Amino acid sequence: MPSLVLSNFNVFCAVLGGFVTLYGLVAHFVKERLYMSEPLIAVCAGVLFKHGTHWLRPEEYTFENEKNLETTTLDFTRLALGVQLVLAGVQIPARYLKTEWKSLTMLLGPGMTGMWVASSLLMWGLIPHFSYLHALAVAACITPTDPVLSNSIVKGKFADQNIPVDMQNLIIAESGANDGLGYPFLFFALYIIKYVMHDADGEGGGHAMAYWFGETWGYVILLSVLYGIVVGFLARLAMKYSKDREWIDHENHVVFPVVLALFIMGTCGLIGTDDLLACFVAGNVLNWDNVYRHDTIQDSFQETLDMLINLAIFMWLGAVCPWYEFVYNDGRIPLYRLIVLGLLIIVFRRLPIVWMTSSKIRQCQNLTHTLFMGYFGPIGVGAAFYLHVATEFLHEVRVDGHMREDVEDLREVLHLVVWFVIMTSIIVHGFSIPAGKLAFRMSRKVERFADSHPKLAGRNHYRKGEQRRRSLRASMSVSVSGQSGLPQPPRRVWGHESISNPIQLVPDEELGCGESESNLLRKYPSSG
Numbered sequence: 001m002p003s004l005v006l007s008n009f010n011v012f013c014a015v016l017g018g019f020v021t022l023y024g025l026v027a028h029f030v031k032e033r034l035y036m037s038e039p040l041i042a043v044c045a046g047v048l049f050k051h052g053t054h055w056l057r058p059e060e061y062t063f064e065n066e067k068n069l070e071t072t073t074l075d076f077t078r079l080a081l082g083v084q085l086v087l088a089g090v091q092i093p094a095r096y097l098k099t100e101w102k103s104l105t106m107l108l109g110p111g112m113t114g115m116w117v118a119s120s121l122l123m124w125g126l127i128p129h130f131s132y133l134h135a136l137a138v139a140a141c142i143t144p145t146d147p148v149l150s151n152s153i154v155k156g157k158f159a160d161q162n163i164p165v166d167m168q169n170l171i172i173a174e175s176g177a178n179d180g181l182g183y184p185f186l187f188f189a190l191y192i193i194k195y196v197m198h199d200a201d202g203e204g205g206g207h208a209m210a211y212w213f214g215e216t217w218g219y220v221i222l223l224s225v226l227y228g229i230v231v232g233f234l235a236r237l238a239m240k241y242s243k244d245r246e247w248i249d250h251e252n253h254v255v256f257p258v259v260l261a262l263f264i265m266g267t268c269g270l271i272g273t274d275d276l277l278a279c280f281v282a283g284n285v286l287n288w289d290n291v292y293r294h295d296t297i298q299d300s301f302q303e304t305l306d307m308l309i310n311l312a313i314f315m316w317l318g319a320v321c322p323w324y325e326f327v328y329n330d331g332r333i334p335l336y337r338l339i340v341l342g343l344l345i346i347v348f349r350r351l352p353i354v355w356m357t358s359s360k361i362r363q364c365q366n367l368t369h370t371l372f373m374g375y376f377g378p379i380g381v382g383a384a385f386y387l388h389v390a391t392e393f394l395h396e397v398r399v400d401g402h403m404r405e406d407v408e409d410l411r412e413v414l415h416l417v418v419w420f421v422i423m424t425s426i427i428v429h430g431f432s433i434p435a436g437k438l439a440f441r442m443s444r445k446v447e448r449f450a451d452s453h454p455k456l457a458g459r460n461h462y463r464k465g466e467q468r469r470r471s472l473r474a475s476m477s478v479s480v481s482g483q484s485g486l487p488q489p490p491r492r493v494w495g496h497e498s499i500s501n502p503i504q505l506v507p508d509e510e511l512g513c514g515e516s517e518s519n520l521l522r523k524y525p526s527s528g
Contacts, residue, residue, distance in 0.1 A: 008060055015055045019045050020311055027307075035437055037152045038307065039314040039380065040430030043423070046318025056319045067395075073320055074388035077381050078265060080313040081179060082279045084147045086261035087302055088176035089232075089283020092169050094290030097177075097281075100170065106357045107174045108181060114353025115377070116143045116185050119345055126341045127333055127413060133197070134410045137189035141387050141418045142345070144182040146380035148310055149429065150175040153376050155303075158433055167363045167373065179382045180224065180277025186386055187216045187393075194397050197406065224274035225281055228264070232285025235260055239292070254301045257283060257292075276385075313381055314426070321419050333416055341417070342424030350377035375432075379425035387418040 023030075023041065030036045049056040062068035097104065119139035124132045153159065154168040191211050195204035239256060242248040248256075261279050268275035287293045296302070327335050351374030358364040364373055391414065397407045 008057060011055055011057075012061075015049050016312065016315070019049075019315070020308070023311070032157045035156075035158055035433040037149070037426075037430040037433075038310045039149055039152055039426055042311045042314035043318035043321075043426055045311075046315040047321075047323070049315070050319035051323070056315075058316070058320045069320065070388050070391055073316070073384065074392070076313060076316055077385040077388070078269075078275065080148060080309050080381055081276055081385060082261045082265040083258055083309060084151065084306070085176050085179065085276055085279040086257045086264070086283035086286075087306065088147050088151070088172050089280045089285075090257050090287045090293060090302075092173050092176075092284065092287075094293070095288055096169065096173055097284055100173065100362075103170055103361045103363060104173060104177060106360045107170075107354075108178055110357055111174075111350075111353055112143055112178055112181065112185065114356075115349050116140060118352065119143065119349045122341060122344050122348065123417065126337050126344075127417070128337075130413060131406075133189055133192060134406075134413065137186065137193065137390065137410060138414050138417050140182060140185035140189060141390060141414070142349070142379045142383045142421050143185050144178045144382045144386070145171075145175045145350075145377045146382045146425075147172070147175040147179055148313070148382075149378035149380040149426070150376075151306065152310065153378070153429070163372070164363070164369070167369060170361075170363045171373070171376070176280040176283075177277070180274050180280060181221070182382065182386050183220050183274055184212070184216050186390060188212055190390065190393050191216075193407065193410070194393075198399075198404065219272075220274045221277065223271075224268065224278040227268065227273065228278035228281030229285055231260070231264060231278070232282035232288075235282065236286050236288065236292075239286075254296055254299050257286065257302070258305065260286070276382075317381070317384060317422070321423060322415065325416060326420055329412075329416055332412060338416070338420045339424075342421050343428075345379075345421055346425060346428050347375075350374050376429065378429045379422055383418055383422050387414065390414060 023045075030041065031038070046056065050058070058069060058072075062072050093099075116136070116139050119142055120132065120135040123135040123138055124130060127135070150171050154163060154171050159168060191208040192205075195208040195211075197204075235256070239248065239253070243253070260282060264279050264282055265275045268278050326338060351371070354361075354364070354374035354377075355370055358370040358373075361373070364370045391411060394407050394411050394414075395403070397404055403411075
């Protein structure tokens with residue numbers, strides 16, 4: 001007899017496939033008309049399918065074991081980040097790390113340090129009974145900007161119309177590089193917590209700094225950079241050799257960075273170095289001569305894979321996020337403090353340091369560019385990755401076989417704050433562009449209403465007439481030598497702008513309102 005087989009695998013495939021299918025039917029409308037981000041929609045779907053319909057059951061997939069769930073989430077985030085970082089390295093222009101090293105140095109050096117310190121100060125001030133050292137450990141998890149969320153910001157119609165290409169490339173490069181550079185910030189605090197706090201013999205500080213410089217900087221960071229350079233260089237030579245002899249077909253040529261990312265993640269995981277940084281460096285070296293990017297720029301496979309990874313990982317994050325604990329956490333951090341903390345981090349974590357260093361960042365050419373760079377530093381998959389890296393480390397900080405009391409409290413706060421900030425960033429940044437577009441349209445409607453309303457029309461008409469008069473004055477100025485077509489800047493007389501050598505007087509009807517141009521010039525004659 002036929003029967004239903006409601007296994008977790010069947011249900012998971014049906015839910016994921018059905019969601020992606022339905023979303024695909026309206027994806028263009030959602031992204032290009034409503035300006036909604038894919039991560040926000042996927043998180044909402046994960047919450048719905050986990051807590052609403054109970055079709056997603058992450059705890060059952062991991063045999064009701066919390067450590068298994070953390071390991072699964074860590075591996076899933078590693079996979080998503082590794083593939084995204086290789087693709088990010090391939091997407092930026094040739095030799096980008098060399099040509100734009102000044103801007104990247106400011107963002108990765110003072111920029112990341114400023115974000116780390118600002119976030120830790122906010123946590124120290126708002127979380128009750130929380131030491132500053134513990135705040136540094138939590139802040140390190142949210143210091144890197146997320147490459148997955150950054151990709152959703154710098155792609156699409158809004159980005160093409162409003163974000164300069166130079167800034168798009170800088171955002172991609174920064175998010176790719178700083179995701180792998182989060183280790184020094186995190187382990188600086190973790191090593192001090194493990195070796196210095198509750199240290200009886202006073203030798204813990206030396207052990208902590210030896211591990212930080214030797215293991216974190218030497219083995220994890222520098223080795224991963226060298227490994228990424230070597231693998232990327234050899235991969236580029238192998239691809240060129242194979243392509244010249246026509247040994248590689250188009251399909252394998254397009255998918256090459258993806259399988260390269262899997263290879264780097266596996267090998268770096270085996271030797272215990274930083275696979276995220278190695279993936280980004282290898283991707284950039286692979287495209288060092290811009291040949292690969294030029295050959296695949298018209299192919300949509302990478303964008304398609306990017307979309308599938310985005311939907312899958314953010315649906316998983318929406319399902320495993322501890323929403324219940326945000327409200328019921330035994331009073332450790334009240335919900336109102338979490339909300340205030342999340343919003344303050346969105347505003348003050350990145351914007352002040354970007355504003356202070358904007359003069360050294362070539363792409364920040366004006367205040368608008370600076371504000372955009374400072375505001376859009378999203379927190380997402382990278383923060384979830386570092387959360388579980390820190391949790392794994394803290395599991396090993398024990399005294400007589402039991403976790404230390406201060407470490408247990410840090411682990412609880414780390415879990416709450418990082419997850420809450422991740423979801424706050426996804427929601428706030430996901431709604432920022434639609435909200436901005438809505439505000440712009442509402443202002444246009446208010447302006448039209450003011451034009452049509454009898455009492456308001458006069459003021460609005462006068463304001464527009466003043467603007468029109470100033471633009472006409474600038475266009476009517478000519479050079480003193482008598483050669484037309486060489487405009488001169490207007491001079492200031494008695495607080496008003498004037499023009500030199502007027503060649504035309506415009507009547508009131510064309511200016512829209514106010515005094516005629518001839519009366520205005522008689523009142524405020526040119527000083528020349």
